[in-house]
Amino acid sequence: MKNGKIVDSFSKAIHDIHDGATIIVGGFGLCGIPEKAIIALRDKGTKDLTIISNNCGVDDWGLGLLLANKQIKKMISSYVGENKIFEQQFLSGELEVELVPQGTLAERIRAGGAGIPGFYTATGVGTAIAEGKEHKVFNGRTYILEEGIVGDFALVKAWKADPIGNLIYRKTSRNFNPLAAMAGKITIAEVEEIKDLGELNPDEVHTPGIYVQRLLLGENYEKRIEKRTVLQA
Numbered sequence: 001m002k003n004g005k006i007v008d009s010f011s012k013a014i015h016d017i018h019d020g021a022t023i024i025v026g027g028f029g030l031c032g033i034p035e036k037a038i039i040a041l042r043d044k045g046t047k048d049l050t051i052i053s054n055n056c057g058v059d060d061w062g063l064g065l066l067l068a069n070k071q072i073k074k075m076i077s078s079y080v081g082e083n084k085i086f087e088q089q090f091l092s093g094e095l096e097v098e099l100v101p102q103g104t105l106a107e108r109i110r111a112g113g114a115g116i117p118g119f120y121t122a123t124g125v126g127t128a129i130a131e132g133k134e135h136k137v138f139n140g141r142t143y144i145l146e147e148g149i150v151g152d153f154a155l156v157k158a159w160k161a162d163p164i165g166n167l168i169y170r171k172t173s174r175n176f177n178p179l180a181a182m183a184g185k186i187t188i189a190e191v192e193e194i195k196d197l198g199e200l201n202p203d204e205v206h207t208p209g210i211y212v213q214r215l216l217l218g219e220n221y222e223k224r225i226e227k228r229t230v231l232q233a
Helices: 035-044 064-068 084-091 102-113 177-183
Strands: 022-025 049-052 072-077 096-099 118-121 135-138 141-147 151-161 184-194 214-217
Touching: 022 177, 035 064, 035 151, 035 184, 064 084, 102 118, 102 141, 102 177, 151 177, 177 184
Parallel strands: 022 049, 022 151, 049 072, 072 096, 151 184, 184 214
Antiparallel strands: 118 141, 135 141
16 A cells, blocks of 8 residues: 555455455446456455445446356345346346345445434335335334445445545446445545545545545546437438
8 A cells, every 4th residue: 555545456455355245336337336446356256245236237347247257146236137147147046136226225325324223214115125124104104124234345436536535426427436435344446536635625525535445546447338329310
């Protein structure tokens, strides 16, 4: 490590992610995903992972790379419709899946990061989501108890940072990243730019550096488009 939180390689940043670890991963589709850290984790070969993320990439990119390498044991996510490997592994029993409504997933991660062990929500009442969960009535309406999520590690992608880990995300690539950064016991952030201390406007910081333990500068991001839609000429 150099300059405190700044790490000089992705392999060093993820070196202690162990078999069986629980990892919260930022991103939505292929937008704002920590693609370099995911590749490093694939190359390391860590297995039996529990991954909490909105979705699981596509067959040849993002978290789909870990699926293809059979490193993921369980997915906790809200949308899984873009990945044939995901479908195959789920139907064959290789992959355990916990589907969570998207808003509930976001709040479970946020609650975990805020030190809140659980909360009540009306979302999912009367559906399979509610099976086995505590029910409680408030003001005549039924709610179910959902637990906060904390990860052993969190992998996030930001646009800019300073050396102490303050992060700024760019537009919609913010998505789940600030929540994930809060909820990891060790948060590893990869960024496109690292500015000098004092260069970032404090009013524009989305994630305070206190939540970030390791920081990396990435280069040559692919920024793939998940589905390209164009108008006919």
